Amino acid sequence: MVKKNSTSDVSDRILDVARDLFIKNGYTGTSVRDIAAASGTNVAHINYYFESKYNLFEIIFDEAFDILFKRVSATLTSDMPFYDMVEAWITTYYEILSEYPQIPIFILNEVNQSPDTLIKKLVERNPLAIFTRLSERMAEEVKKGTIKDIPVIDLGLNILSLCVFPFMFKGLAIRIADRSETEYNEILAEHKKRVIDLIFSGLKP
Numbered sequence: 001m002v003k004k005n006s007t008s009d010v011s012d013r014i015l016d017v018a019r020d021l022f023i024k025n026g027y028t029g030t031s032v033r034d035i036a037a038a039s040g041t042n043v044a045h046i047n048y049y050f051e052s053k054y055n056l057f058e059i060i061f062d063e064a065f066d067i068l069f070k071r072v073s074a075t076l077t078s079d080m081p082f083y084d085m086v087e088a089w090i091t092t093y094y095e096i097l098s099e100y101p102q103i104p105i106f107i108l109n110e111v112n113q114s115p116d117t118l119i120k121k122l123v124e125r126n127p128l129a130i131f132t133r134l135s136e137r138m139a140e141e142v143k144k145g146t147i148k149d150i151p152v153i154d155l156g157l158n159i160l161s162l163c164v165f166p167f168m169f170k171g172l173a174i175r176i177a178d179r180s181e182t183e184y185n186e187i188l189a190e191h192k193k194r195v196i197d198l199i200f201s202g203l204k205p
Contacts, residue, residue, distance in 0.1 A: 011049040013039045019060050022102055026171070027057055027109070057106070062121070064100035069125050071096060077133045082141045086159075086203070087196050093163035094192045098185070104168045131156075147203045158202065162195045 017039040021030040032053050036042050050056040071092045075085060097103060110118035134152055141147040166173075166188055174184050 008049075010039075010041055010045055014041055014046055014049060014056070015059065018056050022057060022060060023100065026102060026105065027053075061103065061106045064096070064103055065121065066125075068092070068096045068100070068103065073125075073130050076130050076137075082137060082146065083200060083203075085137070086199060090159060090163055090192065090196055090199065093159075094188065097164065097167040098188070101167050101170060104164050108168075145205060148205050150203070155199075155203070159195075159199060162198065163192075166191055 014035060018030070018035045021034055021038060025034075030053070032043050032046055035053070035056070036046055046053075046056065050059070072089065075088045075092055078085060078088075080088065107118065110121075131152065134156075138147065138150075138152055138155070142149045170184060170188075173179070174181060177184075179187070
């Protein structure tokens with residue numbers, strides 16, 4: 001098990017550096033030796049505090065996933081006007097995934113390699129409560145005549161796919177389109193506006 005009780009400067013430094021490298025180079029593009037060199041430590045330190053690169057990445061993923069989940073949960077259970085809530089929901093993905101772009105890739109890896117672990121992570125965060133609240137909000141809006149009567153799962157899948165895929169595709173898109181990261185980020189900013197417009201168009205009666 002990872003030695004989570006350690007509060008040494010060494011372990012904190014390793015975490016900080018690993019977070020930056022994973023975001024910049026991805027999981028497979030970052031080696032334990034890269035982390036050791038950048039943090040001014042050695043492989044033995046990383047093995048002592050975290051046992052493996054995977055455990056180190058999982059700590060960072062859990063941190064990022066918690067931030068994302070709490071932001072989405074706070075948005076979807078808020079009392080803000082429905083369309084404002086949907087826009088804030090979409091914006092949350094773009095903000096958090098810009099800071100932690102490896103979240104979607106890690107989730108895909110978990111789906112393929114350790115689905116039970118991923119399911120446990122999700123269940124622990126009680127997604128049913130969020131789903132139930134969103135269903136209630138949508139039912140209320142349907143009665144008001146402000147949105148179409150569409151399945152809540154469809155809305156969730158549409159938003160997830162439209163928001164998450166551009167970040168999964170980012171590395172490949174930059175190479176194929178020969179764009180800089182700054183240019184691609186500008187494209188993402190415009191894409192977010194189009195996603196909001198598209199989702200609103202699909203909701204309006």
